[in-house]
Amino acid sequence: MFLFRGFRLTTAFVVLLISSEFSSAEETRAVRDDQTPSGQSTADSAADTELQTVLLRYRFRPGQFVHYQVESTSKMTLQAKQDTQTLTEKRSTRKHYRVVSVGEDGDAVLEPVIDHVVMEAQSDTQEKIVFDSDSSDPAPPQFAKVNETVGRVLTRVRYTPRGDVDEIIRVATDRDVNAGDVETHKFLIAFPEQPIQCGESWDDDFTVQVSVSGDFKKPLYKSVTIRRRYTLESIDDDTARISFSTYPLSVDRDPQIQLQLVQRSLSGQVDFDLQQGVIRKWSSSGSGQVFNPFGPSSSAQASSSNVERLVTAARPRPKGPIGPQLPSQTSAPGAGD
Secondary structure (H helix, E strand, C coil), X not given: CCCCCCCCCCCCCCCCEECCCCCCCCCCCCCXXXXXXXXXXXXXXXXXXXXXXXXXXCCCCCCCEEEEEEEXXXXXXXXXXXXXXXXXXXXXXXXXXXXXXXXXXXXXXXEEEEEEEEEEEEECCEEEEEEECCCCCCCCXXXXXXXXXXXXXXXXXXXXXXXXXXXXXXXXXXXXXXXXXXXXXXXXXXXXXXCEXXXXXXXXXXXXXXXXXXXXXXXXXXXXXXXXXXXXXXXXXXXXXXXEEEEECCCCCCHHHHHXXXXXXXXXXXXXXXXXXEEEEEEEEEEEEXXXXXXXXXXXXXXXXXXEEEECCCCCXXXXXXXXXXXXXXXXXXXXX
16 A cells, blocks of 8 residues: 555554635625624524535645655564463554646546655564665565565556546556556545535445465455545645545454454545645544454453654755855755754
8 A cells, every 4th residue: 555544563463626615705884793794693604604605625736746744653462371472563654645637527547655754663572673765775575575666656546536546557567556446546535426514424344355374375365345534524724634544344343354454444534625636634543342353261462553644745855965065165064963
């Protein structure tokens, strides 16, 4: 996945068109303190705000670059009889997507890229493992596959203005890209087809693959349907605030499958820029406990959090002085770092 929405523990196995019209000018006559300029009471005005209807849509522009900074943490505590082990991971990621083209109906081909990632993993029995994709040192084995994706275009995704995935286009020929696994490549939320009011909800159902065999060399998989329910909580100036929760549509009694689904059962909030048609912020978190995933008297407790923010593109750091050195200047130690 484009490292946009959460992650699993590496060391574990594991815009907008507003239908209401704006006032063209302020009223110049005096009004009562408990009335709006239109003559409505304050309570009536608040009710009208709650009933404001919006059509949520992305606004893709050819050649557009959209950059994000993501901070993620994940923790899992495993217990088998008297033995306990805690696994933690932290990840800081810079990434962007480029709008390659936009069709007449507003659909667009987007090109996601991971620009930089710093990862830390640690367990009770091992020292902390740190990986920085900018480092010239070889990547630790645990992060080798992540390192192979940094700075590379692996796929392109065709999105509708509503945020539906129309097509996964494979770009990298040296990697096994499953174009049929839409959720893996999805990094935008899907909006409802019709205009929506504050307090109303909509669902986005998708399918994930979970292992049922416990054999990592020749794993067997089954499909599980997950539902993500969104609710438009408020509209503040040019920002739509949307809450969401995620949960499987069916209950599986297999503890190993439950463990794989724990970190997919997330809730959080999305701030959507109504004027620019982009996500400003996406935050999520989740936790859960599973009993007997490794046999009797065993348990696993997992938690994760993820915050993604829209940022200005970072400028590359110069490796030396910019331009010719003037005769009267002397270089201080570390200049240009």
